[in-house]
Amino acid sequence: MNNHLRIGKIATLHVMLDEEERTYFSSAFETVQICEGKVGSMELQKVISSVETAVKRSGMIEEKLYRETHALYHAILEALEGVTRGQWALGEMMRTVGLRFAVVRGKPYELEQEGEWIAVAFYGTIGAPIRGLEHEAIGLGINHI
Template structure:
């Protein structure tokens, strides 16, 4: 069964051929999906990249309710990849991440629950030196 969080996580983990198959299943069920990448030692740049993409791609409109739901989805996913220690540059960590944004129902056939937005982050985090990083994964989702 397809669900918002599952689509977000699978999208961020899959390679292009697998992702096309996932999109073919997701779009007819009412999900909108976007995937890209971001890397930085500055958490503000990661948040800004995801927020900018969400606005540019039409995932949210410029109103408080939608921006707030997106912000908290990013924050929850970010909290997951930072293991509870929200911060990068100030503790000399860098991140190279893929991210996905998904908007739609929480689960297929659950339209009476309203629209939700999810953000998944996957990639590598560690000391800003090649070979000193490890994999990370985070997911956040909120109602709009």
């Protein structure tokens, strides 16, 4: 694995840092494609849709290529497992989220044949639907394209 291009680490750093803090890592961020956004829905389907829509609008994935959308979908689900502790449920379980996400696309391996990969990181709060009772959560998902 290319030590300079760890897409999961880049996605996690990007989603956790504010704009000023990101300047220290700008050289690592320049080597990959990055899309970011926020989501605060209590419906899992809307969380997934928000990320997919942002990534497609940014041009990071080719919407007409099923394998790219499929890879993104599985990376999102894997990242959400971390946030929801393995239970893909939010509103149904009386939980609310306020998350930022970062999606990174790059080639983490030195061998060209390994191709491109996509990483999705979520960071924010999750908890009871009562303001102030949330706690931090993070999730990371990586999939090959």
